[in-house]
Amino acid sequence: MIRFDNVSKRYPGGKDALQAVNLHMEAGSMAFLTGHSGAGKSTLLKLIALLERTTRGQLFLDGENLSRAPKRRVPMVRRKIGMIFQNHRLLFDRTVFDNVALPLVIAGYRHQDIGRRVRAALDKVGLLGQERAFPITLSGGEQQRVGIARAVVNKPRLLLADEPTGNLDPDLSRDIMHLFEQFNQVGVTVLIASHDLDLISRMPYPRLRLEQGRLLNGDGAAAQ
Amino acid sequence: MRLPRPVHNYFARHAQVALNSLGRLYRAPLASLMTVAVIGIALALPAGLYLLTGNLQKLGARWDGGANLSLFLQHSVDLDQARALRQRLAGWPEIDTVHLITPEQALAEFREASGFGQTLDLLDENPLPAVLAIRPDAAHASAHAAAALTERLRALPEVELAQLDLQWVKRFNAIVDMVRRGIWVLAALLGLAVLLIVGNTIRLEIQNRREEIEITKLIGATSGFIRRPFLYTGFWYGLFGALGGALVVQLAFLQLLEPVQRLVGLYQSSFSLDMLSAGEFLALLTGGASLGLLGAWIAVGRHLSAVEPQ
Ligand SMILES: Nc1ncnc2c1ncn2[C@@H]1O[C@H](COP(=O)(O)OP(=O)(O)OP(=O)(O)O)[C@@H](O)[C@H]1O
Numbered sequence A: 001m002i003r004f005d006n007v008s009k010r011y012p013g014g015k016d017a018l019q020a021v022n023l024h025m026e027a028g029s030m031a032f033l034t035g036h037s038g039a040g041k042s043t044l045l046k047l048i049a050l051l052e053r054t055t056r057g058q059l060f061l062d063g064e065n066l067s068r069a070p071k072r073r074v075p076m077v078r079r080k081i082g083m084i085f086q087n088h089r090l091l092f093d094r095t096v097f098d099n100v101a102l103p104l105v106i107a108g109y110r111h112q113d114i115g116r117r118v119r120a121a122l123d124k125v126g127l128l129g130q131e132r133a134f135p136i137t138l139s140g141g142e143q144q145r146v147g148i149a150r151a152v153v154n155k156p157r158l159l160l161a162d163e164p165t166g167n168l169d170p171d172l173s174r175d176i177m178h179l180f181e182q183f184n185q186v187g188v189t190v191l192i193a194s195h196d197l198d199l200i201s202r203m204p205y206p207r208l209r210l211e212q213g214r215l216l217n218g219d220g221a222a223a224q
Numbered sequence B: 001m002r003l004p005r006p007v008h009n010y011f012a013r014h015a016q017v018a019l020n021s022l023g024r025l026y027r028a029p030l031a032s033l034m035t036v037a038v039i040g041i042a043l044a045l046p047a048g049l050y051l052l053t054g055n056l057q058k059l060g061a062r063w064d065g066g067a068n069l070s071l072f073l074q075h076s077v078d079l080d081q082a083r084a085l086r087q088r089l090a091g092w093p094e095i096d097t098v099h100l101i102t103p104e105q106a107l108a109e110f111r112e113a114s115g116f117g118q119t120l121d122l123l124d125e126n127p128l129p130a131v132l133a134i135r136p137d138a139a140h141a142s143a144h145a146a147a148a149l150t151e152r153l154r155a156l157p158e159v160e161l162a163q164l165d166l167q168w169v170k171r172f173n174a175i176v177d178m179v180r181r182g183i184w185v186l187a188a189l190l191g192l193a194v195l196l197i198v199g200n201t202i203r204l205e206i207q208n209r210r211e212e213i214e215i216t217k218l219i220g221a222t223s224g225f226i227r228r229p230f231l232y233t234g235f236w237y238g239l240f241g242a243l244g245g246a247l248v249v250q251l252a253f254l255q256l257l258e259p260v261q262r263l264v265g266l267y268q269s270s271f272s273l274d275m276l277s278a279g280e281f282l283a284l285l286t287g288g289a290s291l292g293l294l295g296a297w298i299a300v301g302r303h304l305s306a307v308e309p310q
């Protein structure tokens, strides 16, 4: 599903955020990405979603060489990925329903299909009753679940989450992680960047450790 | 007729975006109205001038066709002699019609039109001469031929003064033509102003919706998808601005209608003031909407690509 071949990323300022990273994730696997602050976790996820471009090396998603993908491919690549952010990145002037529906609207789904799929996604994250609410009226955990519903609503085969539990208490964090497990169980590939060693050490998934831009055990993730 | 589904879907989505953009304008009525008003004024100015000069041209053409000559006869010429002269001149090939205005008629008309009736009663005798109003034959109505004719008529012993009205009609028409050409320069400048107004409004709109743009890009929106609502916003601004402009022009001309009618009545002319025709109205709307769309297009091209998700 994901393959990094000697990928390096240097930011315009000259900072080498990733150096010669090799990584392989099978379709349907799940892994955690760990490392101290500034190690390059977010950068690695951003490269996959084409929020940043590789400086050197090759990055493949689903067999497509993203390092060579032209600009106009970017939206299509992003539609294949469900992304979840620490700060949720919801639209606060739209209802929960409209937020979750956004990827479908963008992809040009028909009205009837949108309603059905949005409700299915909200049902999965346990927010079916909150369709009409505005995100501002929801708790942090609920907002994060809206973000997850939005990420999964068009059934992507890959979920990327950057610190999805960063602001949540331990109970809520466990719930969120459990949600990710459920998606993985139905075949979705899941990669989660997280600081929360306490939580992830109790879960049976490989950990990819970044240290100052170098991946210590990239191929370990392949065997799951 | 039923459209095939993808096509139907395409139109449905566009209609949806168009309505959403409209709704957004409606939800910020004051700001929208201000922008629309500024665009309306910018469009009303050249449109109104265009209409005004169009009317003046029509007026000029009417006079031009009947390049009139007035022969003011000597006081010593009595009415019989004047009639004889009229008869004689009517026979000239260069002359189409000759109309005799007797001093009495002239006085009556003057009394009627000027409102100096009582003052005129104080006069012992009629100071006005007999006048022959001459309309040259169509073949001799050109400025040059009419001038030559004037010279010949001036030489007649009965004639005190021969006046060709063509001169000032020509000048009038030339001025109107010049003003009309100037309108295009004005229209171009104000069109540019509309582009800038819409462009700036859209730029602010993009700034205000930065977060939304970033998020939609983040989850895979194409630049076309992101661009569309802004283009529709520009389109609506232009369209409503043009509607406002047309309204202003129409109201202004309605105000003019009565005074013009009164003035024209004074000259016993059947001139009627032209308002915006349906074609001109449509052209104004099309022009306004196009300017709005273009302004939005430019702003979107310049500012949207700068918004990239982090
Ligand atoms: N846009 C940028 N321009 C320049 N340098 C950047 C940029 N983004 C990140 N960096 C640098 O790259 C390095 C890796 O950053 P990254 O955000 O990937 O770290 P991280 O592992 O996600 O850290 P954290 O756990 O704090 O989120 C850091 O040193 C950071 O300063």
Ligand SMILES: [Mg+2]
Residues within 6 Å of the ligand: A041, A042, A043, A162
């Ligand atoms: Mg980070």
